[in-house]
Structure formats: C-alpha cells, structure tokens
Amino acid sequence: MMKYNVTVNGKKFEVEVEKVIESKDGAKSPSKHVVEASVNPPKKYWEAPSSEASNDGEKVLSPMPGTITNISITEGEKVEKGQVLCILEAMKMENEIMAPRDAVVSKILVASGKPVKTGDALILLK
Template identity: 55%
Template structure:
C-alpha cells in the first residue's frame, strides 16, 4: 500500500530484514524488507521507482497493519 510515497505494512508482523538503505535508488518491485507474519516471510516491495527518503522501522520491530515503513520520493 502507498499513501503519497509512504509504504505501509500490509499486515501485522515483525520486520526480520531490511534490504535497502536511506538515500538508495530503488526500482518498482524491488524488495525493501522482509516481514514475518504467521511464521511466513513476506517480501515488502517498492510500489514505485524512486529514492528511499526515510526508513521508519528497524530490524526486529513489531508492526501493525497500516504502520508506515518507508518513504519513497
């Protein structure tokens, strides 16, 4: 899900791996992080191409559905 450049968590879970850095150029479909939910690993991907402006979570963080994860500009 994207709301004006913000990538949000599609489900409640735990961030187990962040695959990009702040300032990194990303392509649409590129994996931003891995979210573990119900013992399954889910790839959270960039919905659009751009630059990672902010990383709003850290590895090991628990997130709820709708929580902002990244800002892409």
Template identity: 50%
Template sequence: MKYIVTVNGKKFEVEVERIGNGNGSKQVNETPEKVTANDIEQKIAGGIKISAPMPGKILSVNIKEGQKAKKGDVLFILEAMKMENEIMVPEDGMVEKVLVSKGAQVSSGDILAILK
C-alpha cells in the first residue's frame, strides 16, 4: 500500500508492506531500527543538514561551498547565552551549501549548511 507522509511540512510517498495475513498479528524477530524525522529527511534529500542546536548569533563561518570536511571539524561558532558553541561536522563529507553568514541571527533548528 502506498501512503503520503508529511515530515516537517514536506510530503513523501511511502510504501508499506503487510506482514501476515491480516487475521491477526505476526511476531517479527527483527528489532526495527529507530529513525528520527531528521534522519529520514537527510536520507531522502541526499545530504546531511547541519542545523542550529539553539537560537543565537553566528560569530564565525569556517567553511566554504565545495570544501571537504572531516568528522569533528568546526563549521560554525554560534554565540548563545553569552557562550561560544562550536558546531561540528557529524561525519565526513563535502560542503554542498552554506546557508548563513557571519553575524546572522538563527533560531533553534535552522539549517546552517548542507553536506554531501
């Protein structure tokens, strides 16, 4: 069966497979992998979205589009509650798009950059 699912305001078509004959439940031995809405959105969009963990001001942008980034590299410095917070690369990739600049005010969850 096909369904339309909305995740963070974006619509996705998903296909669901029935397990069993529909006359009762069937025990499945596999433990399903826990996936967040953000994980789904990243996989479907084909990129890793780096988002602001809290509201604040961008003090430093340490990347450029097309640049390679390694896990742990500091992409941005975000000032929030008078503290400087480092926004780091979650996994190796290449910077596809930088969406903020130095001095920008961001809200929690705003996408700062996209990696491939």
C-alpha cells in the first residue's frame, strides 16, 4: 500500500492506494484479497406506485414523505383523471397529487397539516 495526501474542496485527506498486479493474460488483480460489496440502490420516488387497488376501491398513495398542506376535494365528489386531489409538501416544494383516473372520492384518509410517509394511503377512490 502507498499513502498519499489528497486535497478535495479545500479539505485534506490521507488515502492509501493498493498496487494492482497484471497477469500474463492481461487480467488485473489486486495484490491482496478484495471482497466486493453488493449495493442495493434506493427506490426512487418516481418508481413508487401512485395507487393501489383494494377491495374497498383504489388507494391513492403518497409518492414520498412530506406533509399534506391542502386537500382540494371532498368525499363523494366526482374527480377526473389528472385533477389535483391534494398538495404534498416535501423538501419545501409543493407536489400535486392527482387522480389516476376518473372516479368518485370514497374516503379522504389524511388531514391537512399531517405528515405522511412514502406509500401511505391518502385518498380512497371508487
């Protein structure tokens, strides 16, 4: 191992660099045994499901953690696909939660000012 001092964004770090040995067939391998770590990337918000079917109807789910700041519909109201159902504030940004299809609002499962987590049911549609 060789030690070096490296400066990144004004901060100094001491790093160790491992020498790599190249074999006759051109394959490179470290001079010591290295164990590879598997990495499971986090689920991206835009890959989270926006709704989920259940026996009671279709649940509109929270795509990310945040706070409900406004609910713009009432129970029993007919909504159209793309209509704003509520506003979810996350990281100081307002995110519109929209109806995934034409439906009737069966039940509002959240209240304005309340925090929600990713995947929490917000509204039940029929």
